[in-house]
Amino acid sequence: MSIASYLSEDIGTSVDFETFRDAFRDKMHKAFTMRGDFDKVSTQRGIPPFMMREIQSVTPLSVFIPEEYGGRGGHVHECQAILAAASYESLALSLTLGINGALFLQPLTKYGNEAIKGAIFERFVEEKNLGGLMITEPDYGTDALNMQTSYTQAEDGTYHLQGTKHWAGLTGWADFFLVAARRQGANGDLGRDIDFFVADMNRPDQMIEVEEFYENLGLYMIPYGRNHVDIKVPEAHRLQPESTGIKMMLDILHRSRIEFPGMGMGFLQRILDEALEHCRERFVGGKPLIKYDQVRRRLAHLQAAYTACSAMCLHTSEHASTDNNLAGEALSANAIKTVVTDLMQNAAQSLLQLTGGTGYRLDHVAGRSVVDSRPFQIFEGSNDVLYQQISESILKSMRSVKEKNLHTFLSDYEMTHRAADYFEDTLDFEVDLSLPQRKLVELGRILGRVVSMELTIELGDRGFRSDLISNCLQVFQKDVDSRVTAYRNHELTDVVEDYVEGSAWFDYVKV
Numbered sequence: 001m002s003i004a005s006y007l008s009e010d011i012g013t014s015v016d017f018e019t020f021r022d023a024f025r026d027k028m029h030k031a032f033t034m035r036g037d038f039d040k041v042s043t044q045r046g047i048p049p050f051m052m053r054e055i056q057s058v059t060p061l062s063v064f065i066p067e068e069y070g071g072r073g074g075h076v077h078e079c080q081a082i083l084a085a086a087s088y089e090s091l092a093l094s095l096t097l098g099i100n101g102a103l104f105l106q107p108l109t110k111y112g113n114e115a116i117k118g119a120i121f122e123r124f125v126e127e128k129n130l131g132g133l134m135i136t137e138p139d140y141g142t143d144a145l146n147m148q149t150s151y152t153q154a155e156d157g158t159y160h161l162q163g164t165k166h167w168a169g170l171t172g173w174a175d176f177f178l179v180a181a182r183r184q185g186a187n188g189d190l191g192r193d194i195d196f197f198v199a200d201m202n203r204p205d206q207m208i209e210v211e212e213f214y215e216n217l218g219l220y221m222i223p224y225g226r227n228h229v230d231i232k233v234p235e236a237h238r239l240q241p242e243s244t245g246i247k248m249m250l251d252i253l254h255r256s257r258i259e260f261p262g263m264g265m266g267f268l269q270r271i272l273d274e275a276l277e278h279c280r281e282r283f284v285g286g287k288p289l290i291k292y293d294q295v296r297r298r299l300a301h302l303q304a305a306y307t308a309c310s311a312m313c314l315h316t317s318e319h320a321s322t323d324n325n326l327a328g329e330a331l332s333a334n335a336i337k338t339v340v341t342d343l344m345q346n347a348a349q350s351l352l353q354l355t356g357g358t359g360y361r362l363d364h365v366a367g368r369s370v371v372d373s374r375p376f377q378i379f380e381g382s383n384d385v386l387y388q389q390i391s392e393s394i395l396k397s398m399r400s401v402k403e404k405n406l407h408t409f410l411s412d413y414e415m416t417h418r419a420a421d422y423f424e425d426t427l428d429f430e431v432d433l434s435l436p437q438r439k440l441v442e443l444g445r446i447l448g449r450v451v452s453m454e455l456t457i458e459l460g461d462r463g464f465r466s467d468l469i470s471n472c473l474q475v476f477q478k479d480v481d482s483r484v485t486a487y488r489n490h491e492l493t494d495v496v497e498d499y500v501e502g503s504a505w506f507d508y509v510k511v
């Protein structure tokens, strides 16, 4: 079949959502399953332009754009559904849409100056432009608040930004970037607050120079690299925070984190479908893999991930509107981001185990999924750090109500009150309110999973299949139980930094 035979007319953004999603799904499926030049797309860097054109012909990003600017209105359930449809075919493509939506279009919708919004949204709808976000710097990733990119303002209002940014998704490819920077005072010192500026790569003054492209381990479709920022942008390009810039940044990042399940959803469903199909078809020792008990256990866990992620999509759809300020929603955003990204990575590893040697290829969905899903545990807040923050936020609430018993507290807490019923014994203990960091991280993992169970119970109440709900709750309950056992074990092994002397096994061999 030739490429031209499946190119079709653009569909408008005003059709009903199911028609829109089906058209997008269809384009995605054709683009990613056509034979010929396309089947190796996952092992090549970038994306063939005609493929991007084809996917963009449906204007999937219109779901993130307000109706008055020609979009579908920014309804979160539509955004989640489009991310999910994309990630069934390609996690990298879904992340590309997610970057555009959560890290550029939603911040612009909420905080952009009216004077610039119309023209930018028009370029996304009409010219299929792309946007990204630059926060991270080589010396400041997790420690983003200490970033060194600075800005000053000239008398005519123009802002001058200078610094180095790296790892921004769509480096060298996006037409727009939001760039984070700190104000430089007259004495050269940088202010504590963070501001964001829209830079238009089509304007020479605003063009950010790529110094180096990185050989990213996975997500080949998305270019990453190091950028030299020395740009001048008009006054109207600064985002307008409601209070401080840091609160605006938290609102943006929490909304982005809470929207991860959209990307997880299609990805996890694809892994589940691939695993079921493989295990039915692959015969080992005269019977299909699916007849083996350990295999069934793995499949049940993949299915639990599918169900939990569905529950998160439901929650996100009803809570992440740009009308809500999510700056104070650290707990739900961090719990959802950490747990769904762990589920994604674990599911990919499990599929690779089940597919054996066949799966250990970059152009096989199992191998590719392992490398593509791994950075989700790192970007937008490293999971280790977010798990710690989940615990700190719960411990702070416990202190404020003077409650030390974890189960008593969680039974009364909105995000956990029904899930707590599953842990009447397991979580019935007093928490030390000054825990070492590793224990905070372990406790955060437990709490994140209890929150996920709460969302799953809610999904069940809405009418989702009860067999999937009860399987999912069982899997999570067992997981939490074993994590609590580890958490309550007080051994704190420390690293021996100077370990080399006396530690060569060869010296102790008796021959």
Ligand SMILES: Cc1cc2nc3c(=O)[nH]c(=O)nc-3n(C[C@H](O)[C@H](O)[C@H](O)COP(=O)(O)OP(=O)(O)OC[C@H]3O[C@@H](n4cnc5c(N)ncnc54)[C@H](O)[C@@H]3O)c2cc1C
Binding pocket: 099, 132, 133, 134, 135, 136, 137, 138, 139, 140, 141, 142, 143, 166, 167, 168, 169, 216, 219, 375, 378, 379, 380, 381, 382, 383, 384, 385
């Ligand atoms: C594929 C990919 C896409 C990305 N996309 C973007 C993007 O679009 N825009 C953007 O601005 N940035 C992006 N990033 C950057 C990403 O947000 C940073 O890599 C991340 O914030 C971690 O920062 P770092 O790499 O400097 O690591 P570091 O800050 O050095 O942290 C490395 C590790 O150290 C440990 N650690 C750090 N701090 C603590 C602590 N307080 N306690 C205990 N352990 C700690 C954690 O294990 C952490 O994972 C992306 C990165 C990747 C890999």
